[in-house]
Amino acid sequence: MKLILRSPLKLKHTSKVILAVLLICLVIRLLPYFAPIHAADIAQNQLAMQFSDRNGLPLGTLLTRDQEHTSVVPLNQVSPHFIQAILAAEDGSFYHHGALDMKAIIRAGKEAIHAKRIVSGASTITMQLARMLNPVPRSFSGKLSEIWLSWRLAAGINKDEILSAYINRLPMGGNIYGVEAAARTYFSIPASELNLAQASLLAAIPNNPTYFNPYEHWQRLKQRQKYVLNRMVQEKYISGANAARTHTEKVVFQSRQGGIIAAPHFLFWLANQFDNTQVEQNSPILTTINRPLQQFVEAQVQQVISSLAANNVHDAAALVIDNHTGEVLAYVGSPDYFNQAKLGRNDGVQALRQPGSTLKPFVYELALEKSVIRPNTILADVPAHYAIPGAKLYSPTDYTERFLGPVRVRIALANSLNVPAVRVLEKVGVKTFLERLHQLGFEHLNQTPDYYGLGLTLGSGEVSLWELARAYLTIERQGNATPLVSTFSDSPIQNSKPQIQNPTIWQLITNILSDSYARATAFGVDSVLNLPFPVAVKTGTSSNFRDTWTVGFTTDYTVATWVGNFNGEPMRQVSGVTGAAPLWNRIMLHLHEHQEPAGFPSPKGLVQLPVCAVSGLRPTPDCTSVVQEYFYPEDKSNYERENQFNLPSEYDEWLAKQQQSNFTSTNLRILSPHHGDLFLLYPGEETQQKLEFKLAGNKSAPIEWWLNGEKLDTNSANSLFWNLRPGKWTLEARSKEMSDKVSFQVELANIKPTRRGFSISNN
Numbered sequence: 022m023k024l025i026l027r028s029p030l031k032l033k034h035t036s037k038v039i040l041a042v043l044l045i046c047l048v049i050r051l052l053p054y055f056a057p058i059h060a061a062d063i064a065q066n067q068l069a070m071q072f073s074d075r076n077g078l079p080l081g082t083l084l085t086r087d088q089e090h091t092s093v094v095p096l097n098q099v100s101p102h103f104i105q106a107i108l109a110a111e112d113g114s115f116y117h118h119g120a121l122d123m124k125a126i127i128r129a130g131k132e133a134i135h136a137k138r139i140v141s142g143a144s145t146i147t148m149q150l151a152r153m154l155n156p157v158p159r160s161f162s163g164k165l166s167e168i169w170l171s172w173r174l175a176a177g178i179n180k181d182e183i184l185s186a187y188i189n190r191l192p193m194g195g196n197i198y199g200v201e202a203a204a205r206t207y208f209s210i211p212a213s214e215l216n217l218a219q220a221s222l223l224a225a226i227p228n229n230p231t232y233f234n235p236y237e238h239w240q241r242l243k244q245r246q247k248y249v250l251n252r253m254v255q256e257k258y259i260s261g262a263n264a265a266r267t268h269t270e271k272v273v274f275q276s277r278q279g280g281i282i283a284a285p286h287f288l289f290w291l292a293n294q295f296d297n298t299q300v301e302q303n304s305p306i307l308t309t310i311n312r313p314l315q316q317f318v319e320a321q322v323q324q325v326i327s328s329l330a331a332n333n334v335h336d337a338a339a340l341v342i343d344n345h346t347g348e349v350l351a352y353v354g355s356p357d358y359f360n361q362a363k364l365g366r367n368d369g370v371q372a373l374r375q376p377g378s379t380l381k382p383f384v385y386e387l388a389l390e391k392s393v394i395r396p397n398t399i400l401a402d403v404p405a406h407y408a409i410p411g412a413k414l415y416s417p418t419d420y421t422e423r424f425l426g427p428v429r430v431r432i433a434l435a436n437s438l439n440v441p442a443v444r445v446l447e448k449v450g451v452k453t454f455l456e457r458l459h460q461l462g463f464e465h466l467n468q469t470p471d472y473y474g475l476g477l478t479l480g481s482g483e484v485s486l487w488e489l490a491r492a493y494l495t496i497e498r499q500g501n502a503t504p505l506v507s508t509f510s511d512s513p514i515q516n517s518k519p520q521i522q523n524p525t526i527w528q529l530i531t532n533i534l535s536d537s538y539a540r541a542t543a544f545g546v547d548s549v550l551n552l553p554f555p556v557a558v559k560t561g562t563s564s565n566f567r568d569t570w571t572v573g574f575t576t577d578y579t580v581a582t583w584v585g586n587f588n589g590e591p592m593r594q595v596s597g598v599t600g601a602a603p604l605w606n607r608i609m610l611h612l613h614e615h616q617e618p619a620g621f622p623s624p625k626g627l628v629q630l631p632v633c634a635v636s637g638l639r640p641t642p643d644c645t646s647v648v649q650e651y652f653y654p655e656d657k658s659n660y661e662r663e664n665q666f667n668l669p670s671e672y673d674e675w676l677a678k679q680q681q682s683n684f685t686s687t688n689l690r691i692l693s694p695h696h697g698d699l700f701l702l703y704p705g706e707e708t709q710q711k712l713e714f715k716l717a718g719n720k721s722a723p724i725e726w727w728l729n730g731e732k733l734d735t736n737s738a739n740s741l742f743w744n745l746r747p748g749k750w751t752l753e754a755r756s757k758e759m760s761d762k763v764s765f766q767v768e769l770a771n772i773k774p775t776r777r778g779f780s781i782s783n784n
Contacts, residue, residue: 057177058170063154063186065093070295071305072288074312075348075509079305081281081288082205092201096185100215103200105259106224107188109252112146115184119175121145121168147171150187193223194230207235207274217259218270221249235274243268283315284308286354286368291507307509309348314341318351318608325584325604326356332593335586337604338369340490341612342579347494347503350578351608355587364587373465373483374568374585377561378437380458382496382530384446384478385434387457389526393448396529396627396651397660399427399637400441403675407443407475417443417479425542426675427668429637429650434530435539437560439479446478454478460521461492461502480563489572490581496534496557497574499527528624529651531557534573535621538648544598549606554617556609560598565591569600573609575618580608627651630660638663670695676717689724689754689761690717693740696763701770702745715740716754716761727753 071092072080082092096104108115144152151170174183193203203223204212215223225245226233233242250264259267281288287310295306322337341351354368388394402425407415417439418424425438433441446454451470454477458466466473466482473481487505495502500522533539534557537546544550550558550573558573568585569592584600585592592600630652633644639660640647652660668676673692693715694700702710714726716739726733726741729751733741745767753762 058173059177060182070292072308073305074310078312080283092199093189094201094212096181099200099212100220102217102220103215106221106249109256110224110249113256115146116180146187147174147183153190191227192230193226194234209275218267218272221246222272225249283312284310284352285358287352309506311350315351317611318353321604321607322353323356332595334592334595337584338486340370340486340581342490342494344497344577344579348506367587369583370486373485375480375563376484377480377563377570379489379559379561379570379572381442381478382559384454386526386530388445388449390523394430398430400433401671402428402438402440403672405440424675431533431539434533435536436543442478443475446475451477461495463488486581486583490579493572493574494579496527496530499524525625528622531621532624534559548598549602552609554613555620562596566595567591571601571605577618578612580605624651628654689756689759691754691761691763692717694765698765700745700767702747702767703770710745711742712745713740713742722756725755
């Protein structure tokens with residue numbers, strides 16, 4: 022092994038190099054703490070935004086996204102009264118000392134020694150600015166850090182720049198920072214227009230913004246104002262007489278709405294659609310909001326909520342869209358944004374909630390588009406059961422827990438029937454429907470199809486009022502998906518969605534949603550959904566009555582409303598038609614107060630044919646109500662040939678519960694047994710096992726029962742019990758010219774059952 026020996030001179034040289042490198046790194050690391058700070062280093066980028074409505078009316082100066090209300094102005098745009106007042110109150114000799122005021126420090130030290138407590142501070146405006154830029158604990162080390170930062174500020178920035186940075190950061194109460202924001206918030210004027218009384222009051226606040234809160238501690242603030250005015254007299258800015266007169270001058274502070282006149286939720290939401298480069302300082306952003314309409318909708322939201330307070334209803338939201346442009350005209354997120362105790366800052370327009378039945382029009386549109394159903398299709402509103410892996414049996418019902426039996430597509434959608442909607446979705450496919458909802462802009466439905474299941478059409482997902490309004494605007498525009506517009510600039514507008522243009526089907530959906538007679542079964546003819554002009558509308562109620570929705574449109578406007586509780590509590594005895602619909606009704610009537618909208622176009626290319634209102638079939642002499650229904654032209658020949666609708670077996674459970682109906686009165690229907698049933702007869706129980714022969718409904722006409730061609734001797738009309746006997750059997754029921762026939766089989770079982778009864782096997 023070779024031992025390598027280093028020269029002592031070489032080792033010494035290497036150590037010096039290493040030490041030099043370490044020193045250089047240390048200097049580089051500490052250099053920022055020694056370098057002067059320049060104005061550009063502390064420039065304020067998070068600026069407050071001013072907003073106006075579509076006609077230039079102010080909506081408010083808004084908090085920035087970090088919730089600090091800051092509006093930066095140069096020193097020459099601040100009232101001299103305020104500059105003099107803040108200098109007198111905080112640092113009278115600001116322009117005559119450096120970063121520290123040594124005279125003030127010595128004076129404060131003597132006063133503290135004499136009084137054995139801190140009587141006055143010695144912080145200069147430069148030191149206060151340092152504390153604003155880098156808040157540190159009020160300790161000895163913290164004070165040293167503050168002083169050091171003050172020296173760096175004084176080394177790189179002149180006095181006017183320091184004063185400008187200071188007055189634009191002054192804490193002025195709550196989340197208001199800077200004299201400009203305070204002037205606009207408290208007095209609705211720019212800082213340049215502050216008079217002496219206003220300026221001296223504002224200069225009094227920064228000393229302790231909470232203690233001198235103008236809304237809660239007015240007398241304290243007035244006492245502090247008196248101090249500020251006396252200091253201005255001492256600094257010879259004003260005379261004593263002027264100070265006394267100013268102190269008695271009446272000054273009115275605006276309401277505590279933070280400088281917001283209308284649409285606070287909209288302004289906060291909109292602020293997050295911009296980045297800093299898009300905001301021009303002190304230049305209002307022109308929004309699409311119509312301020313008078315906005316204020317009307319805000320008032321209606323509050324009134325409707327007040328009327329529903331007894332039903333445990335506390336929150337509501339509304340959105341109004343111009344159909345021609347997609348512009349947002351009114352946006353109300355809650356009854357009172359400024360009521361934090363009632364969760365007023367929650368935005369009901371953007372919040373995600375279960376939409377109830379409001380998605381049903383889109384599944385019917387898709388089913389018509391895919392030819393899964395046709396305009397004249399008869400759907401089954403009867404009990405249905407779906408096996409869901411890992412869950413209970415899913416049995417959709419309506420809140421009335423009633424079933425209407427055979428219904429037309431129009432009746433099913435207009436009355437918001439749940440079972441037909443689920444049946445239609447089953448045929449369309451949840452995956453296909455979910456893809457369509459994504460096309461329509463429901464971007465928050467981001468779970469898998471299995472997650473939502475068939476309940477998707479009944480509102481098992483979560484959407485926002487904004488998304489619903491946009492989707493219903495697509496219906497009105499016949500599949501032309503249009504982004505909602507919030508300002509008259511291109512920056513915040515969302516990307517356009519793919520077009521879903523199939524005008525005839527969209528027109529048919531609109532026709533159904535605007536048919537007040539079609540929805541009369543569920544909503545009545547004179548409900549709040551019926552207006553004195555053409556309007557298409559859909560309601561929705563989420564599970565356990567936590568959310569109610571109403572979304573509708575004319576040819577001019579789309580209005581979407583939500584009523585519920587932000588905390589998730591269920592409402593009492595409130596549905597879509599009693600919760601959100603009255604609010605929707607008021608807004609719609611107001612929008613069309615001076616001019617009625619045009620009518621909706623008829624579905625292009627379809628033909629209208631008379632049908633029986635109940636059955637949907639070609640009218641027969643015993644049909645009591647005839648209405649017009651749309652058909653595809655190619656379905657007209659089938660319509661003319663068909664005069665009887667034979668109900669399939671899925672209606673049996675429903676028919677068994679009907680006492681009398683249009684279907685059971687004109688047709689004979691054997692409900693039990695079913696055609697093809699196989700029954701097992703167990704040895705020794707031949708006299709105990711009986712089978713019920715049962716007809717649908719309650720027949721008043723005499724019924725004859727025939728079994729394998731032999732008439733049964735019975736006085737029972739609608740049902741009878743028959744002792745099982747082995748064999749193949751054909752059962753027939755006859756009444757006048759009507760009849761129905763089924764075949765079934767009875768076989769001997771090989772073993773005796775463990776419990777009484779008999780088994781049925783369907784072939």
